[in-house]
Amino acid sequence: MKKSDWWRGAVIYQIYPRSFMDSNNDGVGDLRGILQRLPYLQSLNVDALWISPFFKSPMADFGYDVSDYCAVDPLFGDLADFDALIKAAHKAKLKIIIDQVLSHTSDQHAWFIESRSSRNNAKADWYVWADPQPDGTPPNNWLSVFGGSAWQWDSRRCQYYLHNFLSSQPDLNFHCKAVQKALLAELEFWLLRGVDGFRFDACIFHFHDAQLRNNPPARVADTTSVAASNPYGMQQHLYDKSQPENLAFLKKIRKRLNRYRATSIGEIGDDDSPKRIAEYTEGGDKFHQAYSFDLLTETFSAAHIRQRVEIMESQFAALANPGWTCWSLGNHDVPRVATRWGKGRAGAPFSKLMIALQGSLRGSVCLYQGDELGLPEGDIPFELLQDPYGKTFWPEFKGRDGCRTPMPWHIDAPFAGFSGTTPWLPISPEQQALSVDVQDKPRDSILNFTRRFFAWRRKNRLLVLGDITFLPAPEPILLFERSGNGEKMLIAFNLSANEHRIKLPKQWQNIATMDGHGLMGGAIVKQYIVLQAWGGYFGKIE
Incomplete structure (x- = not known):
C-alpha cells in the first residue's frame, strides 16, 4: 500500500469537540481540550482523528450551521489553537480530518445575509430561492429532515428558500458556479493549514433538481435514516438530493485534495446508500471512501450485518475501479451502540465484541468517542434537552443529545473530570462509572481491549486490506x-x-x-x- 493510501483500512476516531474535554471550564469542550488529551488518543492505536465542526457558528445545530468557514468559533478557541493541535497531532503520528458542511450554511453567514437582501445583489443566486405557488404555498412538497416543509418564507425577497435541515440552515445553490468556486477555496484554506482530509457532511444534498419537481411517495417508509415518527421517510427523495450533477463537483473536490495528498470521507444516508457509496467512490476521482447508516440501525442480528456488508461488497464487485467503505457502529447522530444494540444489559463482553466486529469487516473503521469505554446512551430529561431535532419529535424520538454527553475522565472528580463547571449536557452515574481512569489499568477493561485489538489489527494486514x-x-x-x-x-x-x-x-x-x-x-x-x-x-x- 502506498504511503498516500494510509486511509485505506485506517482506524478513525471521531471527536465531538463540545463533549470531549473542556480546558477553560465553561462547560463546553474545545480544541485545547483535545490537545491536552492527545496522549490518550495516541494510546488507542488509531490512525486519524475526525473532529466534528468547530467553525464560527450561532450553534443552532451545534456547529453544523456555519457562519464563517475560515474561523474557529470562540467557544472552541482560535486558529492558533487549531494550528497547535495539528502540529502536536502530526508529531504523535495522528492524522487530522475535519468536518466540512458544504450543503448549507447558517442564516447568519455573510453570504446569506447578502443573498436575502434583494433579488439582484451579487449573491442573489447563491442560495436556493423560489417563488410561491399561486396560492402562496411552498414551491413543492419537499420536506426537511428535521420536520415540516423544506421551504421557509422570506419577507425581504418575498420568496421561499430551501433548507433541508433547520430553517436557520439555508441550502447553497450548487448550480451557481461561483458557489462551487467559493467552497473549493474554503477547503484550500484548511489544506494549507495542514489538515490530512475532510469528512463531508450531508454531501448528497449539494445539488437539487433545478426543475423543483415533487418527490413521489415512498414505496416503503424509511425508518432507517430517520425516526418512524418523521414524515421525511414517507417520500422517495428523487429530486431534493443525490442529483447527477453532484458527481462533477466531487471530481473538482478530488482534484483539489490530490494537490495536497489529502483524503475524503463522504457521509451518505440515502434511500439506497450502498449504491450511492459505490457511485460516489468509484473511479479514483471522487471520494476516497464513504460511510452510510447501514449499521447505525436499531436492527441487530447476524443476518442483518451480513446482508448490509454483502450488499455493499456486491456494489463494489460490479465496478472496474471500486471505491472503499468506512464502517461505523456509532456517531453523534444515533443512540450509543451499547444501548441501541446491547440494550444496556450486555456489559463489557458486548462492547468488546463490537470493537472486534467493527475492526474485522472489510473497510475502514470510524470509532465514535466513548465507544472504547462502552458508554451507554445518556437519558436527558426534556428540560435539559439541547437538540432542536429532539425537541421537535419528543417524546417518540428524544433527539441526539443522549449520544453527545461529555466524556467521563475521572470517576471521583466533579463532572467526571470533563469540566470544572456544569457541562452543557449532564453525565449520568452509569457513564461516570465507566470513566477513563477506572479502565486505564485493568487489563480486562473495554478500554484496554480496544487498545490491544487495534494494535493487533495493525499487524494483521488481512484485517486492514483483505x-x-x-x-x-x-x-x-x-x-x-x-x-x-x-x-x-x-x-x-x-x-x-x-x-x-x-x-x-x-x-x-x-x-x-x-x-x-x-x-x-x-x-x-x-x-x-x-x-x-x-x-x-x-x-x-x-
Whole structure:
C-alpha cells in the first residue's frame, strides 16, 4: 500500500469537540481540550482523528450551521489553537480530518445575509430561492429532515428558500458556479493549514433538481435514516438530493485534495446508500471512501450485518475501479451502540465484541468517542434537552443529545473530570462509572481491549486490506473469511448472551487459533468452534 493510501483500512476516531474535554471550564469542550488529551488518543492505536465542526457558528445545530468557514468559533478557541493541535497531532503520528458542511450554511453567514437582501445583489443566486405557488404555498412538497416543509418564507425577497435541515440552515445553490468556486477555496484554506482530509457532511444534498419537481411517495417508509415518527421517510427523495450533477463537483473536490495528498470521507444516508457509496467512490476521482447508516440501525442480528456488508461488497464487485467503505457502529447522530444494540444489559463482553466486529469487516473503521469505554446512551430529561431535532419529535424520538454527553475522565472528580463547571449536557452515574481512569489499568477493561485489538489489527494486514467472504452459519453466529496474498483468516462472532457452537468448515480442519487480540470466549473443541456469550474467534490455516 502506498504511503498516500494510509486511509485505506485506517482506524478513525471521531471527536465531538463540545463533549470531549473542556480546558477553560465553561462547560463546553474545545480544541485545547483535545490537545491536552492527545496522549490518550495516541494510546488507542488509531490512525486519524475526525473532529466534528468547530467553525464560527450561532450553534443552532451545534456547529453544523456555519457562519464563517475560515474561523474557529470562540467557544472552541482560535486558529492558533487549531494550528497547535495539528502540529502536536502530526508529531504523535495522528492524522487530522475535519468536518466540512458544504450543503448549507447558517442564516447568519455573510453570504446569506447578502443573498436575502434583494433579488439582484451579487449573491442573489447563491442560495436556493423560489417563488410561491399561486396560492402562496411552498414551491413543492419537499420536506426537511428535521420536520415540516423544506421551504421557509422570506419577507425581504418575498420568496421561499430551501433548507433541508433547520430553517436557520439555508441550502447553497450548487448550480451557481461561483458557489462551487467559493467552497473549493474554503477547503484550500484548511489544506494549507495542514489538515490530512475532510469528512463531508450531508454531501448528497449539494445539488437539487433545478426543475423543483415533487418527490413521489415512498414505496416503503424509511425508518432507517430517520425516526418512524418523521414524515421525511414517507417520500422517495428523487429530486431534493443525490442529483447527477453532484458527481462533477466531487471530481473538482478530488482534484483539489490530490494537490495536497489529502483524503475524503463522504457521509451518505440515502434511500439506497450502498449504491450511492459505490457511485460516489468509484473511479479514483471522487471520494476516497464513504460511510452510510447501514449499521447505525436499531436492527441487530447476524443476518442483518451480513446482508448490509454483502450488499455493499456486491456494489463494489460490479465496478472496474471500486471505491472503499468506512464502517461505523456509532456517531453523534444515533443512540450509543451499547444501548441501541446491547440494550444496556450486555456489559463489557458486548462492547468488546463490537470493537472486534467493527475492526474485522472489510473497510475502514470510524470509532465514535466513548465507544472504547462502552458508554451507554445518556437519558436527558426534556428540560435539559439541547437538540432542536429532539425537541421537535419528543417524546417518540428524544433527539441526539443522549449520544453527545461529555466524556467521563475521572470517576471521583466533579463532572467526571470533563469540566470544572456544569457541562452543557449532564453525565449520568452509569457513564461516570465507566470513566477513563477506572479502565486505564485493568487489563480486562473495554478500554484496554480496544487498545490491544487495534494494535493487533495493525499487524494483521488481512484485517486492514483483505477481501471478505461470509460462510453459512445459523443465527446468532457471524462467520466469515478475510483473505489476500494466499493467506486466509477465519473469524466467528457470537452475537448473543448464550454459548453457541458451530461445526468447523471442512476447508478449515487444520486451523491454528490466533491470539494477541485480547478477545476471550472462542476455542476449537473437537472440530467445533465453541463461542461463549458475546465471544469471538480468530484462526488461520497452519
